[in-house]
Amino acid sequence: MTTRIFEVQDVRYCYERVVALDGTSLTVPSGVRVALLGANGSGKSTLLRLLDGLYFAESGVLRFAGEPLTEARFEDESFSFDFRRRVGILFQNPDVQLFNPSVFDEVAFGPLQLRWPPEEIRKRVGAILDALHIAHLKDRPPHRLSGGEKKRVAIASVLVLDPQVLLLDEPTAALDPQSQGQMIDMISAWKDTGRTVVTATHDLHSVEDIADYCFVFEAGRVLAEGTPSDILQDVGLLRRTGLLHSHRHTHPSGEIHSHPHQHHDH
């Protein structure tokens, strides 16, 4: 009984003169965790912004639960509120997402815009801060947070609305290993909870933990798709799309050579 959350058909999008998406097509079923894999500039972040109704396709069709996502559709306040409530996006740079003077204000921003009653807002914000173990940061200004804390506050500000669809842009980028681990654990725990999660990443280590299905991007198009294990085995594909790297390193035998590899077991 899987329904389609997102349908993308032959979508094109350009920034001034650079083509970011060039005939992209894919489908995201409900309740599935999907990874968009690709090197920087392959168009996956742009696609996330289109999926969140922040940018609009120049040509092609984009549907959310059967509804076309167009600028005109978002003029309708009740549609817009409903969509914002159901779909949350985590930006790659948390400084963009934390624009309020304190952590509490930050997390309360979304509910306030959707005009929840004040009592409800206080209760929900308190609950989500507790759940993410950041209640002690409540009154902190954003510039007094570490990178990992900023990320967690950004997530709290998204999760406070309890969205059923999450769009994550490079959620582990620029985090220390411990925070990276916590982030991956959180996304892993969302498996089979009914949440739809779309993660844009070029980090192959964690793909199997955070995704049930993958799309590989290159130059604004979907080049391949499949389960994480299928994709990870296709070394030729990963190499071509810049997801694998080679550098010289020493093996225990003392041999020094270079070949494409992932740091799976390092």
Next chain:
Amino acid sequence: MHIPDGYLSPSTCAALYAASAPFWYVSLRRLQRALRSRLIPLLSVFAAFSFVVMMFNMPLPGGTTGHAVGVSIASIVLGPWASILAISIALLIQAVFFGDGGITALGANCFNMAVAGSLAAYAIYRVISGNCSIGSRRRVVAAGLAGYLSINLSALLAAVEFGIQPLFFRDAGGAPLYAPYPLKVAVPAMMLGHLTVAGVAEAVLAAGLVAWLQRSHPSLLRATAPNAPETNGAAADGWPAIRPLLVGLSILLLVTPLGILAVGSAWGEWSPRDFADPAVRRQIAAVSLHQQPPSIVPAGLQRLSAVWTAPFPAYAPPFLRSASFGYLLSATFGAGLILLVAVGADRVFSGRRGSG
């Protein structure tokens, strides 16, 4: 130039809050219409930029450094209305949070720098740059002059506000209650620092940034140059086309000392002998609100003061000479005239934009 609390009387402060208020209101209204929901992030982030740029120590010719206000570059990139608000917000945070500039004097600081500075910078930039191409050198020159002149206008307004305090506000024993120096001291003292240092810092920042934007982000210069051609057209940007503008420029340059003359020489009270007096000279240096007063050249000053004072007493209406309200009248008149020109220029340009 950030006036602290205690330099201006509450009534002066209230008057300048009242003078700024309509500009804030009109700017907010216009921007809400033009930017809609983009208003909040754009203004916030740009006000933050202005604030940080005010902290830059700009290296100036002659090995000194000075602080710019950033009002001219804000007007060039955002237009005068957004600049009025962005600079006012930056000044508010400086005053309230960092204690730089007073809370009661905030209206005065906003009027001098944000309102008058933005409108003057925008008008000067638009008049001089005309419709030359985005990449033209004329835009760099226009930005530099806009920066230099607008900061000096702001300083002049501040000096006039200081200078009228001792006229109106003295205690029972005759001691001035607020800024103690009369116009004839306050104006030259303020202007010296700004004509030589702060104005140059602002000009360097504005001209330098416009040149930088031409190379790296020409699209950011579009907002205030709607009809400018994209590419460098040699014919349009050559000297012949500039000539009429140079006339306009020279008139502007004439107006600046004239403005100082009108209020500074204060109907001939100011004699070059003042400048021979070491005490007065030191006083002038001290009253300059700039952190790094430049070295004073008494001879040059003496000549300058002679130039400024020479023609004036003859024209001065005698009934104003004694009346203290004459100072206020002339200052208000001068400031109003400059603002009127600025607003008028904006009208003309926005009208043209609308029809074109």
Next chain:
Amino acid sequence: MGSHGFLEGSIQGFLRALEHALESEELARRNGLLQSLDPRVKLIGTLGLVLAATTSRRLAVIAALFALACLLAACSRVPLRTLMFRTWAGALTFTGVIALPAVFLTPGPLFWRLPLLGFPVTLTGLRTAAYLVSRVETAATLSMLLVLCTPWSHVLKALRVLRVPVVLVVILGMTYRYILLMIAAAREMFESRRSRTVGRLDAGQRRRMAVSAAGVLLSRTMQLSGDVYLAMQARGFRGDVYVLDEFRMDGRNWVWLALLIALGGAAVWAGRS
């Protein structure tokens, strides 16, 4: 001024601002008198006292207000050292230099003649200088106390009682947040330039360096404002903003509000000439 003076000068300025922000947050969390009051009470109270300090025509009244400010500081656990370095020293050197010539130049009854130089010191001149310096110090101390004892986000929300529009309250909060982000970015830029710069730079190079730093900051500014706009939209922002009013006035706050207003009113009354 050395060839790196402008880098040094700017970096020092950035560090001072960051330190100031840090210290205010620290003090605002302390357990003191002003910290325990409703931000709106503090805002109206301090504004009233600042106004009284600027209106007064009697030195004694300004001095009393200054003493009151010091008392409030002591009850709020604001160290005198902080006030001294943050406010008094700066205001004194700045305004002191400006007020000093007035001591000699204001006409009035001769009080004393400076030895050697022979400058006349007049009583009127002394009073003039005292007015300026005491007023500046008192107003600066009072307004600094408000900021040192109140988290910035609370100061902003308190502005709502003065009928400041919500849009402006939100903009001020966001501006402050991005000021600190950009100061950090600018500091990084200047420090990396300092470490890469060996030998003397000529004036033109220094100027280009400063201008390009400002340019990089400006282009980041435009990028940031676009991205922040998207992030706001993504959470339901449609142009009208809403803020949560968190403050509760209790009896104690009403008493303090009345007390501060009464003190301000008394000072205004006593300060008439």
